[in-house]
Every structure is written in structure tokens, then in C-alpha cells.
Amino acid sequence: MEMDQTINKWFEETADSINAKDNTNSSVDALCFSVVPLAHNYCDAVLILLNNNKKLPAMALLRVLSELSLRFLWCLYEDNPAKESIDVRIERWKKHTFEEGVKRLKKLLPCANPEESQHLNDQIAFLEEEIKAIEPKSMGPLYNSLNELPELYKEKLYPLLYSNFNFAIHPDLKLFTYLIKRAGNKRIFSGDIDEVETDLLKKHCVTPAFCILSFVRSHYNLDCEGLKSEYYEIQQELSKGT
Numbered sequence: 001m002e003m004d005q006t007i008n009k010w011f012e013e014t015a016d017s018i019n020a021k022d023n024t025n026s027s028v029d030a031l032c033f034s035v036v037p038l039a040h041n042y043c044d045a046v047l048i049l050l051n052n053n054k055k056l057p058a059m060a061l062l063r064v065l066s067e068l069s070l071r072f073l074w075c076l077y078e079d080n081p082a083k084e085s086i087d088v089r090i091e092r093w094k095k096h097t098f099e100e101g102v103k104r105l106k107k108l109l110p111c112a113n114p115e116e117s118q119h120l121n122d123q124i125a126f127l128e129e130e131i132k133a134i135e136p137k138s139m140g141p142l143y144n145s146l147n148e149l150p151e152l153y154k155e156k157l158y159p160l161l162y163s164n165f166n167f168a169i170h171p172d173l174k175l176f177t178y179l180i181k182r183a184g185n186k187r188i189f190s191g192d193i194d195e196v197e198t199d200l201l202k203k204h205c206v207t208p209a210f211c212i213l214s215f216v217r218s219h220y221n222l223d224c225e226g227l228k229s230e231y232y233e234i235q236q237e238l239s240k241g242t
Contacts, residue, residue, distance in 0.1 A: 046058045055198065056192050070142060089139070202238055
């Protein structure tokens with residue numbers, strides 16, 4: 001089976017399985033039911049871009065997918081140092097979301113007209129009240145929160161899947177040097193990085209997908225062995241081309 005089809009199968013089977021269960025309207029269910037299709041959407045987009053040799057845009061989406069996966073794993077990892085429940089971790093993530101929302105809205109205030117300013121201030125006041133109502137501390141910045149996961153995530157997955165793609169989100173002068181080639185006396189300008197192997201980027205896409213789905217399947221006591229076996233097969237197959 002083609003890799004793209006296999007990944008689609010993972011997401012579709014997982015979604016069907018968790019929807020078939022006798023679920024509640026809990027915050028954990030809402031989180032899982034939101035993250036699975038969202039991650040599926042990002043994976044699809046990354047693979048479509050890579051299949052069309054659009055590497056830098058794919059890397060930008062890979063970083064977004066990686067952040068989603070790391071935050072999600074942080075939420076579902078119950079063997080955390082504080083032994084916090086998933087519900088508490090969701091509240092901590094929610095608090096961080098509201099705090100970031102307040103910062104963003106305050107930055108908009110200087111460029112708003114009086115009517116817009118009132119609307120923004122109302123939103124800020126609402127979020128600040130929501131923040132006060134949440135008892136647990138904020139999740140905080142992604143990198144700091146990884147201290148509450150096994151070392152593997154901060155030491156290996158974070159640099160490999162997240163910080164590795166910073167330049168695709170924040171293009172800089174160093175990136176531009178990779179986009180200019182010479183052919184004799186002629187300069188050739190490119191909008192992408194040709195040197196990066198497409199199969200390597202596909203490997204990086206498969207890993208956050210696998211992490212998210214394996215955590216979801218474990219949470220709902222679904223079988224993970226088939227998923228795990230196919231994941232390793234895909235990794236081995238993609239490694240042949242890198």
C-alpha cells in the first residue's frame with residue numbers, strides 16, 4: 001500500500017474507532033476528536049506539497065504539525081511529574097491559549113479606531129476573567145513544557161521535528177543563501193531548497209502522525225500493534241531513499 005494511503009487509513013480507522021465508542025462529552029473527547037481530523041488535514045497538505053516538490057512550504061506545515069503533536073502529547077501524558085490528569089492539563093493549555101490571546105489583542109490596540117478599541121478591550125476583559133477562573137497554572141511556552149515529558153521528546157523529537165524547520169516559518173538571510181546557485185557565470189534563483197530529500201521530509205511527517213494516533217489509540221484502549229508495525233515499515237522504506 002502506498003504511504004499516503006496508509007497514513008489516510010490510520011487516521012480514518014482511528015476516527016471511526018473512537019466515534020464508535022460510547023464516548024462522553026468530556027474535554028478529553030473533545031480534544032481527541034478535534035486533533036485527529038486536524039492532524040489528518042495537515043498531513044494531507046504536507047504530502048501533497050512534497051509530492052509536488054514544494055519543500056519549504058511543506059516544512060512550514062511540518063513545524064505546525066509538530067507543535068500540535070508535542071502539545072497534544074503533553075496533554076495526554078498522564079505519567080507526568082505532577083501526576084496531573086488529562087483534564088487538568090487541558091485546563092493549563094486553555095489558560096496558556098487565553099494568555100496568548102490577551103497578548104495578541106493588546107498588540108492590536110494601537111492601530112484600532114475607537115469603536116474597534118472598545119471591542120478589543122471587551123475581548124481582553126473577557127479573556128482575563130477566563131484566565132482568573134482557571135485554577136491550574138498555565139502550560140507556558142512549548143519548550144519549557146517539554147520538561148514534563150520523557151527526555152526523548154525534548155532532546156530528540158523537539159529539535160528534529162520542530163526547531164529543525166524554524167527557517168521555513170521565519171525566512172532569513174541564511175536561508176536565502178541556499179536559494180541562489182551558480183551555473184558558470186550565471187546566477188540561478190530558486191524559491192526552494194533542492195538539497196533536502198523529499199523522502200526525509202516524509203519521514204518527518206509520518207512521525208508526528210504516528211505519535212498523535214498512538215496516544216489516542218492508547219487512551220481509548222484500541223490496538224496499536226498494526227499501527228506500530230506499519231509505521232516502522234514506512235520508516236525503513238523511506239530510509240532507503242535518503
